[in-house]
Amino acid sequence: MTNGFLECLKKEIHNYTSISSLVYTPINPSYQSVLDFSIRNKRFISDSTPKPLMIITPEYDYQIAPIIYFAKHNQLQIRTRSGGHDFEGRSYVSEVPFVIIDLLNFSEITVDAEQKTAWLGAGATIGMLYYNIKVKSPRLAFPGGFFPTVGVGGHFSGGGWGVLLRKYGLAADHVIDARIVDVNGRILDRNSMGEDLFWAIRGGGGASFGVILAWKVRLVEVPETVTVFTIYRDLDQNATQLVHRWQYVAPNCDEDLFLRIVSRRNISGDGRMTIRAAFNSVFLGGIDRLLAVMEEKFPELGLVRDDCIEMSWIQSILYNVGLPIDSLEPLLDRFQHDVGYYKGKSDYVRNRFP
Ligand SMILES: Cc1cc2nc3c(=O)[nH]c(=O)nc-3n(C[C@H](O)[C@H](O)[C@H](O)COP(=O)(O)OP(=O)(O)OC[C@H]3O[C@@H](n4cnc5c(N)ncnc54)[C@H](O)[C@@H]3O)c2cc1C
Known part of the structure; x- marks a missing residue:
């Protein structure tokens, strides 16, 4: 089937040689590395994960229509991949025979x-x-x-x-x-x-x-200066009450204030297992106004000046993913270095947790 598909593509794409270097079948030595390059979850890097018959990495708009015609003609499913962050690998896994159109060359x-x-x-x-x-x-x-x-x-x-x-x-x-x-x-x-x-x-x-x-x-x-902070509270530091209170504050306070909680398991100083809530914020303004807003809306958190750092908006992007804020170059790196095994699922909470 793969050969037939390639033959069809050759007929349809007038300048096939211009795209043949962009088509990867399992016999191509680069097939596996091109496939894995945008996989962000190790659950889908295994021998049992269904593999595409080919990966096509087009460079121009006109190269895509022929792929669609002939995938349809050969009853192959198309999986379209851009950044590869789909939580269930839907851009590069399918239970039926399939090809991947990988758009990584469309990044202008x-x-x-x-x-x-x-x-x-x-x-x-x-x-x-x-x-x-x-x-x-x-x-x-x-x-x-x-x-x-x-x-x-x-x-x-x-x-x-x-x-x-x-x-x-x-x-x-x-x-x-x-x-x-x-x-x-x-x-x-x-x-x-x-x-x-x-x-x-x-x-x-x-x-x-x-x-x-x-x-x-x-x-x-955005303003030239934004302010960030991350405050950690364990269960014995009132975390439960603060998380509960946060549900009333976060959706209703000044719209310049983004305040989220990331809560994780944590081992406390005396070796006990606990839960740690990280209150992480980006505020579109300087420290003084942030302190005033927090004092009015969420004094229970106890935010003080020393918790806050002023920086540019773009630096806050780096800060929030734990990257050093002095170089912007990592933002251009599309390779994810720390791919792990995980299951991710999101939802929108409509009722507050009691
Ligand atoms: C580590 C991580 C961090 C994340 N952080 C955030 C976050 O901060 N905020 C947030 O809102 N979400 C976040 N997400 C979720 C993310 O926004 C979605 O998974 C999103 O669909 C990923 O897009 P992608 O192009 O990277 O993924 P892909 O896996 O390439 O695509 C995801 C889906 O979109 C389809 N698709 C992709 N490109 C195209 C295209 N060009 N044309 C048609 N269909 C296409 C795919 O077929 C697939 O169904 C995160 C996910 C991960 C894994």
Whole structure:
């Protein structure tokens, strides 16, 4: 089947030699490394994980329609991969015969600081987007997620939230145009796809509707200085009461204040197992105003000046993922160095925990 598929592709793509170097079948020595490159969960790096018949890494829009025609003709499923962060590996695993279209070559980003917009290839990462915005303006930002290696292809088409959530909403709320290849191989933009499809790909998951090639987004304004803090509280430091109280404060306070909790198991000083809650915040403003807001809304946490650090918004991205804040270059690195085994699941809490 693989040979037949390649023959079909040769006929359909006029300049096949230009793409043959971008097609990886299991006999290609680079097949495994190309497959693994964007796998972010070791659960899906095993001999028992179903493997694609081929991985295609197109470079141009026109190379995608022929892949769609012939996958359909040969009853192969297409898995589209941008950053590879799908929690269940859906961009590179399937129970039926399949091929992967990997968009990692679609990572061009053009920022127009004057218009406060950017066009970005679906294979770009949010780290690349943040970096490119910063190069153009320290006062502009984008309300996307935390982890720099997350791909914008999956992230924007599923929603996408991060530290600017409270003030600006989701990444998908700021998508103002898109280019997509539909199931019939047509390349559509917002105008030609119509508002229904444009609505659906901003939250409904892109792969349900086609292959997204690029997004146009509206950028948002941030102050030159933001303030971050992370305060840890164990169970014997009132963590339970603070977490409970936080549920009333966090959704209702000043919208410049993003305040989340990450709670984990922890071994206390005397060797006992406990739970540690990390209250982690990015505030769109300086320390003085943050202290005033916290004193009014959440004095129980006991935030003091020494807990707070002022920095730029882009540095807060690095801070939140534990990277040194003095170099922005790691934001451009799309290789995730610490891939582990995990199960991830998210939900939106509608009722407060008693
Ligand atoms: C370590 C980690 C950190 C995360 N942090 C955050 C966070 O801070 N905030 C947040 O909101 N979410 C976060 N997520 C969730 C993440 O936003 C989603 O998993 C998102 O779908 C990943 O997009 P991707 O392009 O990297 O993934 P992929 O695995 O490439 O794709 C995810 C899904 O989208 C489809 N898809 C991808 N590209 C395209 C395309 N071009 N056209 C059509 N369909 C496409 C895939 O087929 C798949 O179904 C995180 C996930 C991980 C693993």
